[in-house]
Amino acid sequence: MKSAADNRSADLVMTGGVVHTMNPAGHLASGIAIKDGRIVRVGTPLQVQAMVGPETEVVRLRGRSVLPGINDAHLHGAWLGLRWPDLLLDRLTGTDNLAPDSRLGKAEERRAAILRTGDLLASLGITSYTEPGLGPCEHDGGGRFGVEVLREYADMAARGELKARVSALLLFAEMDGRSSLPDVVAGLRDLTPPAEVPGWFKVTGVKIFADGIPPMRTAWSDEPYEDGTHGAPLVDGDSLDERENALTTMIETVAAAGHQVAVHATGSRATRTVTRALAGAPGRRHYLVHGDVLHPDTLKTMAAAGIGLTTQPGIAAAASPMLRDALGQAALGHAWPVRDALAAGVRLCLSSDAPMLTPDWRHGVAAAATRWAVDGAPDQRLALDQALRAYTIAPAWQDGAESWKGSLEPGKVADLCVLDAGLLDVHPADLPEVPIAMTLVDGKVVYER
Numbered sequence: 001m002k003s004a005a006d007n008r009s010a011d012l013v014m015t016g017g018v019v020h021t022m023n024p025a026g027h028l029a030s031g032i033a034i035k036d037g038r039i040v041r042v043g044t045p046l047q048v049q050a051m052v053g054p055e056t057e058v059v060r061l062r063g064r065s066v067l068p069g070i071n072d073a074h075l076h077g078a079w080l081g082l083r084w085p086d087l088l089l090d091r092l093t094g095t096d097n098l099a100p101d102s103r104l105g106k107a108e109e110r111r112a113a114i115l116r117t118g119d120l121l122a123s124l125g126i127t128s129y130t131e132p133g134l135g136p137c138e139h140d141g142g143g144r145f146g147v148e149v150l151r152e153y154a155d156m157a158a159r160g161e162l163k164a165r166v167s168a169l170l171l172f173a174e175m176d177g178r179s180s181l182p183d184v185v186a187g188l189r190d191l192t193p194p195a196e197v198p199g200w201f202k203v204t205g206v207k208i209f210a211d212g213i214p215p216m217r218t219a220w221s222d223e224p225y226e227d228g229t230h231g232a233p234l235v236d237g238d239s240l241d242e243r244e245n246a247l248t249t250m251i252e253t254v255a256a257a258g259h260q261v262a263v264h265a266t267g268s269r270a271t272r273t274v275t276r277a278l279a280g281a282p283g284r285r286h287y288l289v290h291g292d293v294l295h296p297d298t299l300k301t302m303a304a305a306g307i308g309l310t311t312q313p314g315i316a317a318a319a320s321p322m323l324r325d326a327l328g329q330a331a332l333g334h335a336w337p338v339r340d341a342l343a344a345g346v347r348l349c350l351s352s353d354a355p356m357l358t359p360d361w362r363h364g365v366a367a368a369a370t371r372w373a374v375d376g377a378p379d380q381r382l383a384l385d386q387a388l389r390a391y392t393i394a395p396a397w398q399d400g401a402e403s404w405k406g407s408l409e410p411g412k413v414a415d416l417c418v419l420d421a422g423l424l425d426v427h428p429a430d431l432p433e434v435p436i437a438m439t440l441v442d443g444k445v446v447y448e449r
């Protein structure tokens with residue numbers, strides 16, 4: 001039976017293109033109709049034409065592609081707004097000496113950085129992101145990861161000033177640094193996070209750092225470094241056992257407080273230990289961040305326990321030689337095994353970790369689809385559709401929001417990315433050359449080429 005709403009005409013109809021719905025069946029459609037910020041119909045030209053009334057704006061796609069708005073599952077928005085276009089990977093690869101970060105000390109500076117990121121992301125078709133780690137323990141006082149940024153997001157969301165939907169993770173430690181169980185317990189007790197602004201801003205969980213990164217020899221690894229060391233957890237403790245126990249207890253404590261747990265883990269021992277802890281923790285939709293080295297048993301446990309993986313194809317592309325130099329060929333065989341992860345049944349999100357890398361997801365898809373690693377690494381290339389899911393519906397699941405965003409289906413929010421070409425006609429390696437034609441959030445055009 002048709003409701004009255006179905007019979008009213010749409011605000012906007014796009015027709016004559018390729019609509020990548022990202023619905024469970026992976027359907028392609030050729031038209032989409034939008035009303036009051038929601039998708040009201042997806043289908044054939046005839047089906048969406050039926051939604052056209054005298055007031056309806058009609059966009060002829062002429063073969064161009066429509067995707068759900070891109071959701072970057074791990075992007076430091078305030079920090080990116082501060083530094084763009086300077087990217088940190090240049091420092092990791094030693095090709096550039098970046099100027100030190102300036103500061104976000106004042107409210108207007110924080111707001112300006114978030115607005116700048118919003119404009120940049122809108123121009124890239126990105127309509128949602130996870131801001132991974134804001135809290136009270138920022139060690140350099142630069143203001144990029146502080147509680148003030150968290151509150152600024154909430155205020156801007158309430159005023160309708162955000163151009164992208166933001167999920168935020170709390171951080172009770174230094175970014176990329178050491179942490180302690182008492183700090184986390186105190187943080188959970190003392191910090192009252194800002195309230196959710198439905199659809200636009202939500203604190204979804206807590207970020208934890210289990211270890212460092214392989215090129216710095218700080219990843220906690222089964223495979224030894226050249227000097228025979230294995231790295232260690234970044235969590236305080238007097239012995240390796242104590243540090244491991246503190247990490248596990250930290251994960252359990254955060255989960256027991258009702259939070260989603262997102263754990264930075266890169267070395268094979270870190271990813272294994274964290275996976276085991278998350279599998280035993282209450283709650284759901286916990287996930288590993290980066291997951292540089294993942295052994296098959298770890299992937300199996302992740303899949304069985306519903307633990308997700310959020311990783312960065314651009315980092316894999318750039319850092320594979322460094323990982324091999326640090327940990328050897330054996331570790332490289334288990335490095336960024338995204339295809340194996342999907343085959344095992346792990347929920348995979350791809351992201352930029354901007355400003356580590358460019359937030360331009362087109363480069364991420366190209367890296368994921370064309371294989372990134374050095375000689376001797378197993379083939380972990382993704383199909384285009386797999387990579388696109390990892391930037392749309394999978395991160396919507398990570399946000400606990402797959403019922404209302406992440407795919408193009410009737411009833412969901414009208415967050416769209418329109419590309420200036422038919423995606424199926426483009427080799428993934430050439431995707432970065434395809435312009436973004438239009439970005440819609442909540443049915444509103446936030447970018448038009």
Ligand SMILES: [Zn+2]
Pocket residue numbers: 074076132353
């Ligand atoms: Zn990050």
